[in-house]
Amino acid sequence: GVNIGLFCSTPGVALGRAVPRKVALEMLFTGEPISAQEALLHGLLSKVVPEEQLEEETMRIAKKIASLSRPVVSLGKATFYRQLPQDLRTAYHLTSQTMVDNVALKDGQEGIKAFIQKRKPI
Incomplete structure (x- = not known):
């Protein structure tokens, strides 16, 4: 990303359509990752679960669908x-x-x- 001299222009397409513009620009301009809670807040995730529950929750959703x-x-x-x-x-x-x-x-x-x-x- 931007931290190594390469702007994430193609990821910016999806990011700019998924989160508020200010959030996308901060992520793209700083190259800093966001936490799971921030991703949840901005609608990139539907929920956050502890890592040890991830597979169980994923399977629960898949089985429901x-x-x-x-x-x-x-x-x-x-x-x-x-x-x-x-x-x-x-x-x-x-x-x-x-x-x-x-x-x-x-x-x-x-x-x-x-x-x-x-x-x-x-």
């Missing part, structure tokens, strides 16, 4: 990334259409039935 409907999670993931670069109006239009597509899925229909019947989806 894996237990859900694969088509629904895939649709949601694709839509999330597709709407990010769009202006607000286009993003809402895109995500509204995705909701229609989601309801057409077998798992979407089961989810609605389960909700109405006050039970978990099967």
Whole structure:
């Protein structure tokens, strides 16, 4: 990085889109790392756990996601990334259409039935 005479220009692309500009510039201009708590504060992490709990927590999250409907999670993931670069109006239009597509899925229909019947989806 900057400490050895090389500015982190390509990492700056992702960093500048992930954290407030002032935080990104401080990191890029000083080359100083930030703590896990600072990364959490600025939204670079979703949570911080002690190192000895890292694998257990990672597996818990992975198992939770894996237990859900694969088509629904895939649709949601694709839509999330597709709407990010769009202006607000286009993003809402895109995500509204995705909701229609989601309801057409077998798992979407089961989810609605389960909700109405006050039970978990099967």
